[in-house]
Amino acid sequence: MDNKQYITRLSRRATLNYKETQQLVSSAITMITEVLAQDDLLAIPAFGTFETEKKDEYIAVDENSGQRMLYPPSVIAKFTPGTILTKSISNQQ
Amino acid sequence: MKQTIAISAFAEMLARQSGYTSDFCEHFVVEMFKTIADSLKEASAVSVKGLGTFTVDDSGNVGFIPDSSFATDVNAPFDCFEPEPLDDDVTDEMLSMDDTLNNAETVEGIDDTDEEIAPEDISDAPSNPECNEVAETIIDDCPMKENTSDEGNENESDIMVESGEQSLAHKADETPETERIEQTPVVPDDYPEGDGREKSKRRSSVWAFLCGTACGAIVGAAVTYMVLVSGAGPESEEQIILGEQQEAEVLDVENTTADRDSTNQLPAVTPEQSIDSVCSSDTVIYDTVTTTLAQLSRKHYGSYEFWVYIYEENKDVISDPDRVEPDTRVRIPDAEKYGIDANNRASINNALKKSREITRQNKR
Numbered sequence: 001m002d003n004k005q006y007i008t009r010l011s012r013r014a015t016l017n018y019k020e021t022q023q024l025v026s027s028a029i030t031m032i033t034e035v036l037a038q039d040d041l042l043a044i045p046a047f048g049t050f051e052t053e054k055k056d057e058y059i060a061v062d063e064n065s066g067q068r069m070l071y072p073p074s075v076i077a078k079f080t081p082g083t084i085l086t087k088s089i090s091n092q093q
Numbered sequence: 094m095k096q097t098i099a100i101s102a103f104a105e106m107l108a109r110q111s112g113y114t115s116d117f118c119e120h121f122v123v124e125m126f127k128t129i130a131d132s133l134k135e136a137s138a139v140s141v142k143g144l145g146t147f148t149v150d151d152s153g154n155v156g157f158i159p160d161s162s163f164a165t166d167v168n169a170p171f172d173c174f175e176p177e178p179l180d181d182d183v184t185d186e187m188l189s190m191d192d193t194l195n196n197a198e199t200v201e202g203i204d205d206t207d208e209e210i211a212p213e214d215i216s217d218a219p220s221n222p223e224c225n226e227v228a229e230t231i232i233d234d235c236p237m238k239e240n241t242s243d244e245g246n247e248n249e250s251d252i253m254v255e256s257g258e259q260s261l262a263h264k265a266d267e268t269p270e271t272e273r274i275e276q277t278p279v280v281p282d283d284y285p286e287g288d289g290r291e292k293s294k295r296r297s298s299v300w301a302f303l304c305g306t307a308c309g310a311i312v313g314a315a316v317t318y319m320v321l322v323s324g325a326g327p328e329s330e331e332q333i334i335l336g337e338q339q340e341a342e343v344l345d346v347e348n349t350t351a352d353r354d355s356t357n358q359l360p361a362v363t364p365e366q367s368i369d370s371v372c373s374s375d376t377v378i379y380d381t382v383t384t385t386l387a388q389l390s391r392k393h394y395g396s397y398e399f400w401v402y403i404y405e406e407n408k409d410v411i412s413d414p415d416r417v418e419p420d421t422r423v424r425i426p427d428a429e430k431y432g433i434d435a436n437n438r439a440s441i442n443n444a445l446k447k448s449r450e451i452t453r454q455n456k457r
Contacts, residue, residue, distance in 0.1 A: 072174030079157035
């Protein structure tokens with residue numbers, strides 16, 4: 001399912017028009033980004049948790065050039081699915 | 094420290110930014126993720142622009158691939174770094190062993206110094222063949238001779254400090270030749286004499302430094318005293334009057350045209366008030382709103398709920414707390430002023446209560 005289909009479905013459920021839904025989703029994503037940038041967790045009931053994970057610097061070989069590279073540390077966004085979500089999808093399958 | 098944000102708090106933040114009510118925003122956020130969950134039951138992947146793609150594998154495990162813009166924003170603190178090519182010589186161990194190498198170098202340095210003062214080297218030191226026999230006896234009695242030579246050097250340095258060159262000349266005249274012969278080998282070329290000289294040099298430099306410091310302090314104190322005594326009278330009065338005038342201008346006091354000669358009135362301009370205002374203005378912290386006041390509250394107080402106090406402090410700048418213009422410069426009040434404590438539940442409840450009051454007022 002692509003973004004367009006998702007926004008259309010959400011707009012129906014939230015009783016908003018497409019544009020309003022799109023704006024509100026965009027605002028929500030901005031807020032999620034800011035919460036994660038503060039190194040906080042965002043817990044969504046019956047869905048899961050968004051959090052960040054810090055990755056230390058590491059050495060790896062670049063596949064294209066074959067040269068050993070020192071990659072800098074980074075913060076990555078991580079999602080941990082909740083038990084309810086996992087179970088509901090497992091039951092469906 | 095990581096803080097878990099509940100959906101209600103998140104909805105309030107979203108409400109303040111979007112302008113919708115917090116109840117609606119909470120409902121919307123729930124629906125937003127419920128739609129993803131429901132879509133994952135039908136499709137193997139759901140893509141949300143700006144957030145990422147949620148996927149389900151064959152075994153029912155849910156995965157998440159963040160969108161590039163989302164990943165970049167989250168990784169903003171480290172975004173300025175780029176991968177660096179490494180030389181072939183550099184290994185993982187070399188990178189991780191920097192500290193240990195440094196420690197090893199210091200240990201080697203200590204070993205070198207030990208080697209320098211090793212008694213075995215002393216046997217090679219005397220080069221004068223006439224003194225070999227005496228030198229051998231000295232090596233046999235090395236520890237004791239070291240002490241005697243040190244003491245001799247200490248005595249020498251004391252004499253140098255006390256009476257300068259004359260004492261040295263006097264001493265050179267008085268010492269007989271036999272003593273000179275004994276003393277030269279007693280002080281082997283490298284080890285004890287060098288140490289003694291260093292000590293005497295250090296002591297003389299320390300004495301010179303102390304004397305210089307004392308002289309400087311005395312001269313400085315004398316000059317300061319002279320300046321204060323000679324120029325305390327009329328200049329100080331002028332300075333007071335000028336200072337008060339400036340303070341009166343700053344504070345926009347109406348009676349700036351008052352008689353300057355009447356010293357009884359000028360102190361009533363309240364220099365204490367001006368000092369207080371200057372001090373308080375120095376301690377006020379300013380910050381710029383990026384998105385919401387709640388974010389600023391989290392940044393400065395450790396919790397999102399205390400945004401109300403930032404709003405209270407900046408009512409002159411902020412008309413609607415739910416719609417703050419980006420890049421608005423606001424004053425961040427001192428936490429003690431409003432009893433802000435992120436670890437205190439009562440403090441958070443007070444802030445929430447105030448938040449509800451502000452929301453009610455804005456609705457009216």
